[in-house]
Amino acid sequence: MEYLKIFFMNTALLITVAYLANLIYKHTISHAPETVKKASWVVLSIFAGWITILFGYRLHENAIFDLRFVPLIISTLAFPQPFILIIIGVGIGLTRLIFGMNEAAVAGVLNLSILGFVCAGLSYWVRRTTVTIVGKGLLIILVVNLMNAVNIIVFGVIPDRVYITEIMPITLPAGIVLSMLFSLIIRDFQLDLQRTGQVVRANKLLSAQAEELHKNKIVLEERAKQLMLASQFKSEFLANMSHELRTPLNSIINLSQIIEENDQQLTPEEITEYGSIIHRSGGDLLALINDILDLSKVEAGKLDVVNEELNVSEIPELLALQFTVVARKKGLEFNINLSEDVPAVIHSDPQRVQQILRNLLSNAFKFTLNGFVSLNVRMIERSEGQALKRWVVFDVQDSGIGIAADKHTVIFEAFQQADSSISRKYGGTGLGLSISNDLAKLLGGYITLSSKEEQGSLFSLYLPL
Template identity: 30%
Template sequence: MFAQGRGGMIGQRSIRTKLVTIVMSTTLAALAVSVGTVVAYDLRGYQRALLNDVTTQAELVGHMTSAALSFDDPRLARENLAMLRSRPNVRAAAIYDQNGALFATYLAPGETSSFPSHPQDVGHGSKSYVRDGDELVLYKSIVENEDRLGTVYLRSTSQLMGRVRDYLLICIGTTLLALLVAWLLVRRLGHTITTPIDAITNIAREVVAKRDYSRRAPRISQDEAAALVDSFNAMLTEIEQRTLALESSNREIAREALERALAQQEVMRLNSELEERVHERTMQLELANSELELAIEEARNANQAKSAFLSSMSHELRTPLNAILGFAQILAADNLPTTPEQKKEFAGHILKSGRHLLTLINEILDLAKVEAGALTLSMEPVGLAEVLAECRTMIAPQAAARGIRVQFPDNAAALVQADRTRLKQVLLNLLSNAVKYNREGGEVIVECVACGADRLRLSVRDTGMGLRPDQVAALFQPFNRLGQENGTQEGTGIGLVFTRRLVTMMKGEIGVTSTPGVGSTFWIELTTAGGTNGALAQLAVPAQTEAGQPAAAPGAAAPRSILYIEDNPANLRLVQEILSFRTDLTLLAASDGHAGLALAHTHRPAAILMDLNLPGMSGFEVLAQLRRDPDTAHIPVVALTANAMPRDIERGLSAGFARYLTKPIDIEQFNEAIDGVLAQRAAEERTAP
């Protein structure tokens, strides 16, 4: 009870403190506003009176010294200024003539201040005030008969700060006295408000401490506090009833909670077992899905590889077939007479293309055997010198035809563990590439170097154009053709792929190093064998050719020009021979897209024949540039290509080719296509305005 009583006293003092704080703050605010308003009003009036007094003195001095200024009498001016001794607030005065020079001065006793050398510039009949600490400086122009004679300078003590200090002391004293009176009144009368609240506070504290909701607060007044007591007692009654009901409900809830806890433990045990089973099943499904994704990806890659293989093989096989069937049709046709020299030349083209086709087929069959695992090797010690001698004999004619010097090592008397036939095939492939892609009059160097206790390296180095890093990275991919995107050499591009497979099957390694503009080195390493250095070169693109046609008969219409863009010389020769029997056409030829665009812009041919696989710029890119140029946009373009897959034909027609012809060329279909586009062109020219 003592503690509770002490707590009640603390609560009582707390509310009284708040009441005192509110009253004192209100009193202080009211005093501050009222006293501040009075002081500000008085100081403003004092300042205005001071300014008026100083202005009046300046006008009086100016009027009295105007005569002295007019007659240039400084003594009279000083005597007039000396009259300011009767004004102790004026500490200094001066007269300046109309030129701003100091004319007469006055200093109050005890003053030592100096005067400005020139007065402030004030207007005709105007004045200017300047505050300097607790002093007021006034500049007033002296005007007589509307003539400005000079300027009056007055410096007077304002005593404003002293007046402000006096007011502050008065305000502080008044405020303290008022706050003291307010505090005494609040302390005297505050208990009439806090006593009823104190009673309610004590009862509430006891109820909280003892949880005895049967206690009630006494009613000791008849005001708002009495209504608060009644409401508080009613609240206690309601709380008491609800507490009893809540305790009964809690006992029931505790019983149900115990039952639910037991049930929940059983459910958690079952869930744990189920989660373990689900986790195991999920892991199995994820593993199965991962294997399925890998299988799908492998199938997709295999399908893409198959499509790329079929497309590339279609192009590579149709290219020599085009020359074979085309020249054969010319030789077999009765309406296309040929001379014995032409027949010999055409037969040579057929023979060359047939041999090339046989080489392609053999490469494809060999690669298929390797991929199917049907190729078997007979591993045995092979004399390297004998194999290199056979390779020298077989590569010599090909190198001599291009003026390329091939150097073989003299110290290759070693034995390697390999298949003799396949080793010779690997070396011949590397040597053939080194000669084929070398520059005219170049050099191929074969070297044999030991690179370990039981390893030898054979390298083939050439003096060709070399390969870029991106070309080297894609070198051993099928149909890459040694990375020579701009080259005109024939081949499937699977020779190096097959070579790498053979070297791997002989438990060896193959690699390449290349420097653009210098050359390339292909090397293989075999067990207890030596190696050779090899080189790769890039052949230049054939120069643009232009074939003339027989002149038209006298009196006949001028022949129409046909532009053929083709990088394969045999195919170009075939079209030249086909069109040589037509006196109504003249053939223009270009070996790449850039040259073809230049000829099309210069000669404006009636139609354009175009291969799609051109060096530097594809046939689709050439077609797009022709359509963008207004001078060539109307020329019909016929595609003549070995890309004969259905999707290739659909893509070509969608791109805007007037006709899409595939190699090998059917001469009748070829002539019909040309006649069709020329007739359509002639009809468009007749109907054009």
């Protein structure tokens, strides 16, 4: 009966150690790195083995009977890694030497070391088998208890007949039953730990989802503001558009009606003047319609770009013919400069390049009351990663009203201008820069802006070579 008392005491001690370890784990190392957790488990297992030896049954001065192998059984299920199990087996065995250096102590070291290697072998089976956790536990408990008995018979200091007939019939069944009992208790701790972990993970997930919902709410609110602003800008655009459409149409309708009703009374000079106004109004109307069509094609992804040879030297000449008269009428200085290092021919879409530059120059003349407007064509080289990329740059600079820094991005968006009152003061729909920006991207380039209020603007069109 003494064996059973000591074995029950060992089980109680192991349960106490497991309970305290569970508390420590929850409040200290539950969030530690995996290596720290494994090291802590090894230390705990060796300590549990040592404490069972401390309160083991001393058959005589040297032989001690206890459940020191139980922490090794639990470790095989908890951390089925051969190296860890060998360390635990050898470590528990070495603690036996604390209680005296003798033949029984050496046998104890040898016994636990062998059990460590046996459990290391079982760990391969544990990781690969599809057997349930209960089945794994039963097999490991039986194998370890039987191997412990065999080792005592082979290496122990107690006579084989005495051990087999008097001790093993009590210690082997008791060891198996108490190992199962302790394993069930540890399993309950493990399930409780898993439930706690699931709750913690669920709380983290809910917090992350709540944070994500909050971010999405902010994004949706921002999007709603953008949609509201877009609606406002489109309303302003439609108001400007109706004005822009009505002005040339009224001129065409009224002047053509005057010519029709007073054909005989009008002088040739008046008819010529009226015809010129009608022609100019028709041109303005056509340009406006073309802008709207270009914008719709770009947004629909159906605007075709034709890459062909573009004579760079011809562009300044064509633009000079178109804008020199405008500059003269407004009393502005108009300069065009072409750098010598610019290649004579590049591959791009001539029509779209000229359209972009016309839009930029039109805006420059529109918003410049005095001073100058210039067009400079130059070459630059830029490193992009390991490659050196060459660009042709068209700089359109003016000394006009300039653009506030916070409006530099807005003016490139469709239906928007730096100031809605600009359209009333200077005319226009605000589509030119948006179309030009989209066309530049289709050509593989981009447009940059440098401007300050009342200090003029510099728009630069970059086209790749």
